[in-house]
Every structure is written in structure tokens, then in C-alpha cells.
Amino acid sequence: MTTGSVVTATRKAIGFDIGGTKISCGVITDKGDPVETLLPMHTPTDPTGTLDALRTAIQELRGRHPEVSAIGVGAAGLIEWPGGHIRWAPNNSYHDMPLRRLLEDSCELPTVVDNDANVAAWAEQVLSSAPNYMLFLTVGTGVGGGLVLGGELYRGKSGIGGEVGHLIVDPRGNIRCGCGNLGCLEAVASGTALGRYGREAATADPGGTLATLAGDPAKVNGETVFAAALAGDLASRAILRRAGDWLGIGIASLVNVLDLERIVIGGGVAAAGDLLLDSARASLERYLFARAHRRIPEVVAAAQGADAGWMGAGLLALNENAGMPSPV
Secondary structure, eight states: OOTTOOOOOOOEEEEEEEOSSEEEEEEEETTSOEEEEEEEEEOOSSHHHHHHHHHHHHHHHHHHOTTEEEEEEEESSEEETTTTEEEEOTTSSOEEEOHHHHHHHHHOSOEEEEEHHHHHHHHHHHHTTOOSEEEEEEESSSEEEEEEETTEEEOOTTSOOOOGGGOBSOTTSSOBOTTSOBSBHHHHHSHHHHHHHHHHHHHHOTTSHHHHHHSSGGGOOHHHHHHHHHTTOHHHHHHHHHHHHHHHHHHHHHHHHHOOSEEEEESGGGGGTHHHHHHHHHHHHHHOTTGGGSOOOEEEEOSSGGGHHHHHHHHHHHHHTTTOOOOO
16 A cells, blocks of 8 residues: 555445335445445335335345445435434325334434435435535425525425425415415426326317327326327427426525525426426526526436435435444
8 A cells, every 4th residue: 555545435325215106225335326226116105014115125235235334215205304203204104203213223324314305406416516506396296395505405493394395386276285285386387287287188179189198088197298298289388388387486486585506307297308497497587586687597407317316315324424434
């Protein structure tokens, strides 16, 4: 060894992304390199089943990677930070689950548990050289958000801040969100909203592209709208513009308050690309305060794709436990 040289060992963590229907996981290094991924697992609907699934995956991955030094979990719902207590998970039937404590007690590794949008935002921040003031929007079945302010995740006093999907953008509207409120961004700009708009359009034009692709106007969903839009269907493209317009209104409100530099949009709906993003950009510029005297924040598609959740969770675990040595 050369005199005076310093060798820094590569640290590794296991990351999980608990979705409404599947759990993704893998091993990642502190350099951001994925080492191994497991095939997605079906998400159990009860806390015991979920915990068992996580423990089984941890045991399997540690067997091949004994140097793993931390565990990170991203999950939908209200999650207290840093306690890692899942207070409520909207897509699963469990609540009040002290997941961090349960995993640390059984696996004896430092663990972090955070909101799924937060960990995906962290992946974008670390792996994509994102600016220090950024909003990550995950637009899928619902709308989630992760805020990076000053280069750090912002979670609010109790760790449950950043619920961008429940920003009220249409209080006089008649569309009720799954949370019970009227006018949430999620109610008008999510994949669920696209499906609703699509069914309305297909019912009005039963011989049109949307109804034909679905076979029945009642079966139109967000994916049908994407397919029809890519095929050039004008009604479907108008639906994507409508959703993008709502996204832009919500984004403008947040930029006006937080002076963000970049908005990153991920999730299944982001696959529509500029068919959605162009209208979001135009709407943002339309509603932005002092737009003639400031730089317009960029609106871009997420760079990290479907693996952003588990990778971000693993990276967050390593970041929060930077001083912990490898167990081997």
C-alpha cells in the first residue's frame, strides 16, 4: 500500500419500496451502484404478512451480501420521521405499524422508514445531480410528493409533510378525493383521474378510439388513455393536457412559496412524456408569480425510473448511518 493513501470501503444497504400491489427491493452501494435486485413480491394486506415478506428478503440478501450495514424502506402513507412509524397506509389495510422498531429488533441493523415519494426524491437528488431546491412528484394511482430544500429532504415537524397530492387546487369542484376532501390535486391529475376523464369521453363517443381500445367505455383506465393518445386520438391528448394543466397549477403554487429550481415528475403517468409535461410547463408559467422577472423552473421526467424507490431508500439508510461500520 502506498504510504499515506486512504482506502474507503464500499458500504452497502438493502432498500425496499412497498407499493400498493408489489414490494421491490435490492442491494445498493454508497456510490449509488445497484448490486442485486430481487423479483418483486406481492404486497400482503396485513402487517404481519408485510413484516414477514421484508424479513425473508433481508435474510436472503444478507446471505449473499453479509457486508450490508443498513436497511431502508419507502412506503406509501403517513410515516413519522425519524421513528419510522407508519400511521396510515392508504393502499394497504394496516396502520399504526412501528416498522422501524420491528425490523431493527429482528434484523439488528440500523433501519430508516420514510414516505415512498421522499425516498424516490432522494434517489433523484443523489443519483441525478439534482439542484438543492427540488420537488419530486410521483403521479400514478395517486399523487405523491417529495421536497428537497437546501439539499435535504423536508418532512415538516412530525415527518409527515410534503403531501403535495392533497394540495387544494379546485375547492369549488365536485370531485372528491380518496382522502375525503374536495379539490385535491390527486383528484384531478392522477392516473385515477385520467381513467375517470377517459370513461366520460368514451361514454360520450362510444364509437371512438377510447371505447374501441377498451371494448367497453366502463373499462377505460389511465393506460387506455395513454395508448389512445400515442395513437393520435385527439380526445385522449386533450385529457392529458387537462391533467397537465392541473399539475401546473399545483406546481406553480409550490414554486411561489418555496422558490424551487426543478420539478421532477415520476410514476406511471409520467410515461406520457411531453404529452403531459408540456401542458404542465405552460400552466406553471401561466400561474407563476413575477414570471417576467425570474427564471422559470424546469419540469422534467424522472431519470431513475421504476427502481428509484428502493434505491433511494437504501441510499437514505446509508446517509443517515454514515458513521456505522460494515458488519464484516
